[in-house]
Amino acid sequence: MNTRETILRAALRVVGEHGVAGLTNRRIVARAGISLGSLTYHFPSQTALLREAMLLFADEEAGRLAELARAHGAAELTVEQAAEVVAGVLARLPASVEEIASLELYLQAGRDASLREAARRCFAAYDELAETVLRTLGVPRPRQLAGPVVALLAGLQLRGLATGEAPTTSTAEALTMLVRGGQETSPPPRDAG
Template structure:
């Protein structure tokens, strides 16, 4: 059963716990995720944490889904802002590169990667991980359709994989990795 939506500007206890979980995972990794760290970051009691999330798998799954929902909404807004522009493939690739360049280097970026790796270890998280990637694929298909790419369903997965891989490379090396050229190579080859 989904919780009632929070009023705008008000973070409910459940969301505070999920955001604190993402913060701790980003800073410490899944291995460093403890109830004590979560309650300290969320400003809640241990009883409140265990009331809302009786298991760590449930907590991680819900944190992953919150991240995916917010990330998808943010990326969809960017796509919508440019969809009416009638962008060419080259312009769209440049927009993607610009968006990637604007992403911060920080612990917020590490949390999703940590959660995806944890999903490889914990089958209880795989459904949430699959839902995250399905949301990225759907967004990619929407953009690819708007660009007139034939068979966007076939191309969406590789586009998402390319962008995720470039972001992982950027995070792990600490250097900007150009995205426009590899994206254009992929789309032209498709």
């Protein structure tokens, strides 16, 4: 890993641990094990650093998700089976500082217009993957549905990170209902009490 990438990964960890407001040069150089001069040589501004960190995360996430789509693309999956695969992947994701960092960066893009193009690229990668999967499944209007699918998954992930609780409707069931136009896919679970 080169110095530039080391700095970006350190910045993501610091943002995940302390938030964007806690991103200081001192924390970055301590985490990266580099000099302050090296940091400022590679990234003259915090905005440039945040933008590049967001793009690094987006590129790696898009690659990971594309590989997942390829792995399951050859199989003839139903909408319900695809929703179960997605739910399984999300359930295995740890609430890592990198995940929290990505959410912090998206929020910061809402405050800092110079980060919005990087945020758009991130969401475009998610939308493209969702559209590809939906099209492969034969879902009508995959382009129009891709954004809501991504929003549903991101919202459920955010809710789980924020509350530490599983949603009352499973990810797979919520995704299937969205794709199927709100039709219930199975009887609701009975209350155990």
